[in-house]
Amino acid sequence: MPVIFYVLKRILATVPVMAFVAIFVFLLLRLTPGDPAVAIAGDQATEEQLRQIRAALSLDQPLLVQFVTWIQQIVRLDFGKSLISGLPVSELIAQRLEPTLSIALVTISMSVLVAVPLGVLTAWKQGSWIDRGAVAFSVLGFSIPVFVIAYMLIQLFAIDLRWLPVQGFAPLSRGLGPFLSHAILPSVVLSVIYVALIARMTRAAMLDVIHEDFVRTARAKGCTEPRVLFRHALRNAAIPILTVVGTGLALLISGVVVTESVFNLPGLGRLTIDAVMARDYPVIQAMILVTSAVYVLINLLIDLAYSLFDPRIKY
Amino acid sequence: MTGASPEAPVLDIRDLTIRLRGRDGATLLQDVSLSVAAGETLCLVGESGSGKSLTSLATMGLLPEADLEIGGGSIRLCGEELRGASRKRLQALRTTRMSMIFQEPMTALNPVARIGDQIEEVLLIHTQLGTAERRARVLDILAKVNLPDPRAIMRAYPDQLSGGQRQRVMIAMALVLEPALLIADEPTTALDVTTQKQVLDLIRTLQKDRGTAILFITHDMGVVAEIADRVAVLNAGAMVETGSLQGVLSNPTRDYTRALLKAVPGLEPRPARPDTSAGFALELDGLDKTFGRRGIFGRGREVRALDDISLHLRPGRTLGIVGESGSGKSTLARCVMQLEAPDSGVIRVCGDHVDNLHGASLRNMRRRIQMVFQDPYRSLNPRVTVGETIAEAPINYGMPHAEALALARDLLVKVGLPRNAADRLPHQFSGGQRQRIAIARAIAVEPDVLVADEAVSALDVSVQAQVLDLFEQIQAEMGVAILFITHDLRVAARICDDIAVMRGGQLVEWGPAAAVLTASRQDYTRRLLAAAPGSHWDFARFRPFPVRAPDMTGIAAPGRPA
Numbered sequence: 001m002p003v004i005f006y007v008l009k010r011i012l013a014t015v016p017v018m019a020f021v022a023i024f025v026f027l028l029l030r031l032t033p034g035d036p037a038v039a040i041a042g043d044q045a046t047e048e049q050l051r052q053i054r055a056a057l058s059l060d061q062p063l064l065v066q067f068v069t070w071i072q073q074i075v076r077l078d079f080g081k082s083l084i085s086g087l088p089v090s091e092l093i094a095q096r097l098e099p100t101l102s103i104a105l106v107t108i109s110m111s112v113l114v115a116v117p118l119g120v121l122t123a124w125k126q127g128s129w130i131d132r133g134a135v136a137f138s139v140l141g142f143s144i145p146v147f148v149i150a151y152m153l154i155q156l157f158a159i160d161l162r163w164l165p166v167q168g169f170a171p172l173s174r175g176l177g178p179f180l181s182h183a184i185l186p187s188v189v190l191s192v193i194y195v196a197l198i199a200r201m202t203r204a205a206m207l208d209v210i211h212e213d214f215v216r217t218a219r220a221k222g223c224t225e226p227r228v229l230f231r232h233a234l235r236n237a238a239i240p241i242l243t244v245v246g247t248g249l250a251l252l253i254s255g256v257v258v259t260e261s262v263f264n265l266p267g268l269g270r271l272t273i274d275a276v277m278a279r280d281y282p283v284i285q286a287m288i289l290v291t292s293a294v295y296v297l298i299n300l301l302i303d304l305a306y307s308l309f310d311p312r313i314k315y
Numbered sequence: 316m317t318g319a320s321p322e323a324p325v326l327d328i329r330d331l332t333i334r335l336r337g338r339d340g341a342t343l344l345q346d347v348s349l350s351v352a353a354g355e356t357l358c359l360v361g362e363s364g365s366g367k368s369l370t371s372l373a374t375m376g377l378l379p380e381a382d383l384e385i386g387g388g389s390i391r392l393c394g395e396e397l398r399g400a401s402r403k404r405l406q407a408l409r410t411t412r413m414s415m416i417f418q419e420p421m422t423a424l425n426p427v428a429r430i431g432d433q434i435e436e437v438l439l440i441h442t443q444l445g446t447a448e449r450r451a452r453v454l455d456i457l458a459k460v461n462l463p464d465p466r467a468i469m470r471a472y473p474d475q476l477s478g479g480q481r482q483r484v485m486i487a488m489a490l491v492l493e494p495a496l497l498i499a500d501e502p503t504t505a506l507d508v509t510t511q512k513q514v515l516d517l518i519r520t521l522q523k524d525r526g527t528a529i530l531f532i533t534h535d536m537g538v539v540a541e542i543a544d545r546v547a548v549l550n551a552g553a554m555v556e557t558g559s560l561q562g563v564l565s566n567p568t569r570d571y572t573r574a575l576l577k578a579v580p581g582l583e584p585r586p587a588r589p590d591t592s593a594g595f596a597l598e599l600d601g602l603d604k605t606f607g608r609r610g611i612f613g614r615g616r617e618v619r620a621l622d623d624i625s626l627h628l629r630p631g632r633t634l635g636i637v638g639e640s641g642s643g644k645s646t647l648a649r650c651v652m653q654l655e656a657p658d659s660g661v662i663r664v665c666g667d668h669v670d671n672l673h674g675a676s677l678r679n680m681r682r683r684i685q686m687v688f689q690d691p692y693r694s695l696n697p698r699v700t701v702g703e704t705i706a707e708a709p710i711n712y713g714m715p716h717a718e719a720l721a722l723a724r725d726l727l728v729k730v731g732l733p734r735n736a737a738d739r740l741p742h743q744f745s746g747g748q749r750q751r752i753a754i755a756r757a758i759a760v761e762p763d764v765l766v767a768d769e770a771v772s773a774l775d776v777s778v779q780a781q782v783l784d785l786f787e788q789i790q791a792e793m794g795v796a797i798l799f800i801t802h803d804l805r806v807a808a809r810i811c812d813d814i815a816v817m818r819g820g821q822l823v824e825w826g827p828a829a830a831v832l833t834a835s836r837q838d839y840t841r842r843l844l845a846a847a848p849g850s851h852w853d854f855a856r857f858r859p860f861p862v863r864a865p866d867m868t869g870i871a872a873p874g875r876p877a
Contacts, residue, residue, distance in 0.1 A: 213422040219377055221437050221488065222409035235427050310427050311472050 010303060014296045021292040025285045026070055030063065040083065040279050053083065057281065079286035084278045089286045092271060099169045100267035102179070103259070104252035106187040111194035112245060118195070119202020119241075120229050123210055134199060141196030150189045150262040157185060167264035186263045190256060194248050201244045205237035212236070238309040246302035254291040323394060324350035325495045325528035326374065326413075330388035333369050333378070333552075344369050344552045346388065349530075353495065354522065356529040358539045358560075360575070361549035362775040363746070367532045370549075371498045374530070375415050376405035393495055410437050414489035418501035420481035424473040430457075431469030434488045441492060456487040460517060478640065479510035486517065493525055500532045507639035507802055508846040515542050515848070534775055536579045537805070537849030540564060548572050565857050578777040579854035580809040582847060584828035588812055590629060594666060596796030597628040597651065597764045602660035604646055604820075620646040621657065622820040628813075630763070631790060633797040635811030635828070637804060637843070643820040644800045648768050651798060652686055653677065665763050682712055685757035689769035691749035695741040701727070701752050702737025708760045719759075726755040729792075730785055747778035751785060758789060765790075766798045771806055783810050804847050808832055816840050 029036050037053040038045065045053075054060045057080070058069060073080065079089035122131040158166040164185055170178035209215065210233050218232040257269035268287065275283035307313045326349075333344035344366040351357045361367045372378050374390050376397065390397040392413055397405065409415075417423045425433055431453055438449045450469075457465035460483040473481055482502060489497060499518065503511040519542060522529055531542055539546060539560070546563040548555040548571065556569045567573045604621040620643045628634040636644045649655035651662060653669060662669045669680045685708075688694040695704060705726055706719035714722070724734040730751040741749055750770065757765055767786065771779040787810065790797055801807050807814055808828060815825040816839065824837045835841055844850065853860050 213417060213419055214425040216377065217417065217423045217485070217488075218425070220375055220409055220415045222406045222411070222440050223436070224406060227440075232425050232428075236425070312426060312474050 007304065010300055014300060017296055018293065021289060022071065022074065025288050026067055028285065028288075029057065029281050030059075030066070036281075040281055042279075056081065056083065074289065079289070080282040082275075082280050082283050084275075084280050084283075089282050092283060093268065093286060093290060096266055096268045096271045098171055099260075099265045100253055100256065100269065102169075102172065102183055103186050103190065103256065103265065103267065104249060106180075106183050107190040107194065107252055108245060108249050110187055111191040111198055111248070114191070115195045115198035116202050116234070116241065119199040120206055120234060122199065123203045123206030124225070124229055126207065131203075134203075138196035138200050141192045144192070146189060146193070146258050147262055149192055150186070150259060153185050153189060154262075167262075169263075169265045169267075186256075186259050186265060189262075190252065190259055194252075197248065198241065198244055202237065202241050205240045206233055209233050209236045235309060239306055242302055242305055242309065246298050246305075250295045250298045253294050324352045325393055326351045326530060327391040328370065328374070328388070329391075331370065331373065331390060332386040332388050333366070333373060334384055334386040336382055336384050340384075342386065342552065343383070344373075347549070347552075347554050348388075349547050349554070349557065351496065351528040351530050353528050354526040356519075356522065356531055356542055356544045358543035358546045359530060359532045359549060360534065360536070360539055360546060362534055362575075362777065364551070365549040366552040367549050368500055369552075371415065371500050371530060371532055374496075374498060375409065375413060376400070376402075377415075407441070410489065410494060411441050411492050412494050413496040413498065414492075414494045415498040415500065416482070416485045416489050416502045418504050420478050420485055420502075420505065421473075423485055424481055426473050428472075429469065430471050430473065430476070430484055434469075434484070434491060437488055437491055452491060453487075456491045457484075459521070460484070460487045460490075461513075462487075477510075478506055479514060482506060482510075482514050483517065486514070486521070490521055490525070490527070494527070496528045496530065497522075498530045498532070501534070502531075503538060504533070504535065508804070508843060508848070509639060511538070511848060512541075512846040518542070535848065536564075536576060536776070536854050537847060537852075540849030540852045540854075548575065564852060564854065567857065573857075575777065576854045576857065578780045580776075580780065580783075580805040581853060581855060582805055582808050582832060582844070582850055584808045584832045585810065585812070587827055587829060588632065590632070590812075592629045592631060594630070595627045595663070596630040596632075596665060597626075597634075597798065598661075598663040598666075599624055599626045599647075599651070600661040600663075601625055602647070602650060602662070603658045604643075604650060604655065605658055606646075619820045621650065621660075624660070624817075624820075624822055626815055626822070626825060628764070628796045628798060630796050631794040632812045633786075633790065633799050633810055635807040635814040636798065636800045636817060637802070637807050637814055638817035639802060639843075641819070642817040644817050645768060646820075647817070648686070648766050648798065648800050651764070651766055652684060653681065682708070682760045683762050684764045684766060685760065685762040686766045686768065687750070687753050687757050687770040690773050691746050691753055692773075694753055695749055695756075697741055699740075700737065701739055701741065701744075704741075704752070705737070705756045705759050708756065712760055722759065723755070726759055727752075729758075729789070730755045731781075745778075747774055747782060750774065750782050754782075754785060754789065758793065758795070761793065762795060764796050764798060766800070768800045769802065770799070772801065772803060779806070780809075786810060804832070804844060816843065 035050070036057070037050045037059060040053055041049050058066050061069070077090050081088055082092060085092070118134055122134045125131055154166055157164045164181050168182055170182045172179045215228060215233050218228045223232070253268070256267065257273050259265070260267040260269040261273070271283065272287045274280070275287065328350065329348050330346045331344060331348070332342060332346055334340040334342050347366070347370060349357060349359070359367045359370065369378070369383070373385060374392070374397065378385070385398055388398070392408065424430070434453045434456065435449050438444055438452055444452065453469060454465045457468055462468050462480060462483050468476070468484070476484065502518070503514050506514060515538065518529070521527065533539060543560045545557065545559055547557045548563065548569070550571050555571050556563065556567070563572060564576065567576060602621045602624040606618045606620050624647060626634065636647060638644045646655060650657045653672070657670065664680065664683050672680050702720055702723045705723035706716070709719040709722060710716060720737065724737050727736045728734055732748060732751055741752070744752065771782050774782060783806065786797060789795065799807070799811055811828045813826065814828045814831040816823040816831065816837065818839055823839050824831055824835060831840060832844065835844070851859055
């Protein structure tokens with residue numbers, strides 16, 4: 001089947017990208033000026049501590065041996081142990097994955113549900129008050145820092161109204177209610193910018209197709225306006241929208257540091273920040289690898305999804 | 316479904332006026348009245364901007380409401396007033412009582428939806444039929460518009476169909492509910508002559524079966540002669556004259572109509588010019604080009620776009636390349652322009668090889684071959700002034716900026732535009748003027764060969780005639796050789812010394828225009844000539860030709876010596 005060939009071809013094409021990232025991550029530590037062990041442990045470290053670090057990171061081996069060992073490990077998803085907690089890095093990441101993924105998915109779903117209809121509406125009513133209002137909103141959404149919105153919403157909904165918890169995360173295993181009540185505020189905060197972004201993109205993409213001949217054909221067939229807009233125009237405008245949604249999702253998974261800090265969420269962003277602060281090199285390296293893998297994977301999925309929306313994109 | 320009584324017209328437009336919105340909105344259509352009876356075809360004829368499309372869009376209720384408004388008059392469909400009808404009522408009437416098909420079949424269908432679903436949607440919106448019944452109706456109508464293998468067509472996407480097939484799909488979609496009125500807005504303008512003929516035949520056949528009233532909008536007098544029962548001529552938003560087909564074509568009462576008919580180029584070839592020059596401006600020797608060789612994952616379909624093409628062209632003469640879409644004529648132009656490398660064969664300009672050039676020598680060769688494209692609305696950079704556009708090529712080849720701009724102004728005068736046109740932007744010009752600008756740009760570097768790819772196809776006939784005159788005048792002054800690619804045999808007859816007929820990448824015939832157009836021995840050429848709409852009518856003389864096509868020998872007889 002050509003579809004499977006295409007998917008395989010696209011997956012194979014991700015290998016060089018990931019290999020490049022792996023080499024970069026490997027060299028990151030080894031090419032640090034001076035003794036990496038000193039860089040990790042700090043000036044105050046004893047000779048014994050330095051020796052332990054070198055052994056833990058196999059810095060005492062020849063470079064090529066180190067590299068081969070390292071590649072063998074990461075292929076098995078073994079990223080070594082954290083220098084701070086002593087726990088395996090893969091375990092640390094697994095623990096932090098649920099909060100981050102939950103928030104990312106809730107955020108992106110909410111954003112799409114609000115932004116796409118908004119974008120369609122503003123394209124249809126181009127130049128009307130609703131269009132201008134939406135433009136003003138997106139400028140606002142882009143320019144207010146995330147933490148300002150976050151603290152404002154916490155003040156209103158958690159402290160004044162006491163409808164929602166101030167901070168923290170509840171896994172889905174504790175039930176949908178607690179999960180959503182914890183997830184809703186951070187997701188709303190994060191979605192502001194994505195609603196602005198996706199709505200703008202939807203509007204622009206819709207304006208490109210809304211004057212096309214086939215839209216006029218749809219009207220000449222007696223289609224109602226919603227049908228013309230959503231069934232005929234929107235599907236033809238889907239590709240740029242999909243791209244923004246995908247990129248947004250990748251950004252959400254890899255970099256929601258501020259939001260996780262404000263809401264005290266034990267997610268990947270916090271893990272990364274803590275690791276950087278503590279110079280926990282194995283964790284940093286693993287996070288770079290994981291983040292790159294997420295981007296590559298999501299881009300792959302976007303590419304594959306294009307052909308769902310536009311049959312002209314051939315495998 | 317049809318609610319028209321035999322006497323009352325299906326469509327009755329009275330004193331229709333359409334204005335731009337706003338306090339002092341300009342009037343685009345003024346007191347236009349027309350009517351179409353059941354089973355009748357009224358051709359609404361006019362040049363671009365005459366208001367013919369506005370009339371049809373107003374009838375369908377599809378005028379862009381933000382910009383335009385109906386200022387007066389009435390539109391009655393089967394006795395029902397449409398002006399002021401609710402949006403809901405108009406939606407209900409579309410495709411059930413009135414349908415419309417459009418000019419561009421390539422863009423009129425939704426590119427991401429299957430053909431079957433697009434036709435079925437009409438039934439879904441307007442009928443209570445169940446899924447199986449709807450499918451059956453779709454298959455039935457696809458068969459009625461003579462599409463091969465309706466089941467496969469149902470599952471296909473628009474890009475898998477040819478232009479002619481897509482227009483058949485549009486017709487199927489428009490007629491599936493048997494509306495009383497069909498509005499056809501230039502439905503065959505974008506099609507090849509043979510496809511055009513088939514589509515016109517199809518429309519006529521379906522009309523006969525169902526008694527459909529047809530409002531047929533066109534600028535092509537040939538099409539009018541083929542399909543009209545009555546003709547209405549529109550100019551600058553006002554009705555010029557209305558009458559029977561015979562009456563308007565043979566006895567036009569108004570000057571405008573006479574001028575419009577006189578501008579229609581005949582199929583008579585131009586008198587041959589003396590073939591004086593010794594050398595060749597352009598020589599093509601055994602050109603081959605095959606497209607579509609794909610990698611292991613591709614479908615591996617190959618298209619032979621050029622198959623052993625050998626042609627030559629002398630300075631100061633015009634060679635027409637004639638053929639339908641897919642005949643390879645555009646590939647030929649691209650190869651000559653060095654935009655595409657032929658797989659094998661030789662191209663020479665004034666004796667110099669032009670293939671396999673790189674870097675500076677390629678750049679130098681490009682100067683010697685220039686091109687005028689089909690669509691003057693897209694071939695000029697909208698953000699660059701006309702003067703800079705014309706001056707760009709000379710500057711690229713080393714002319715100082717000021718000198719190049721002065722040259723641009725001279726060239727504008729040469730192509731019949733004012734000197735100060737150089738300071739303006741393309742959107743300030745009409746289509747014909749833009750094509751003049753494109754010609755000025757092409758001749759700015761004094762090429763040996765000018766390639767004109769469907770260069771007048773997008774223009775109204777009267778403008779077309781002027782631009783063709785300009786080509787001749789430029790050629791007389793500069794001695795440039797012109798390779799004129801066209802699907803329009805009338806245009807070819809008007810401007811070409813020699814004509815080469817292409818089909819499926821092969822050269823069917825090549826010879827002096829008179830021989831090819833009047834005495835061809837090739838079946839294909841004769842079929843092509845016979846398919847040219849209105850080939851039996853001598854428009855400029857307001858009478859039919861004495862002998863009807865396809866016996867083309869009679870055509871050259873009246874008037875000129877061949």
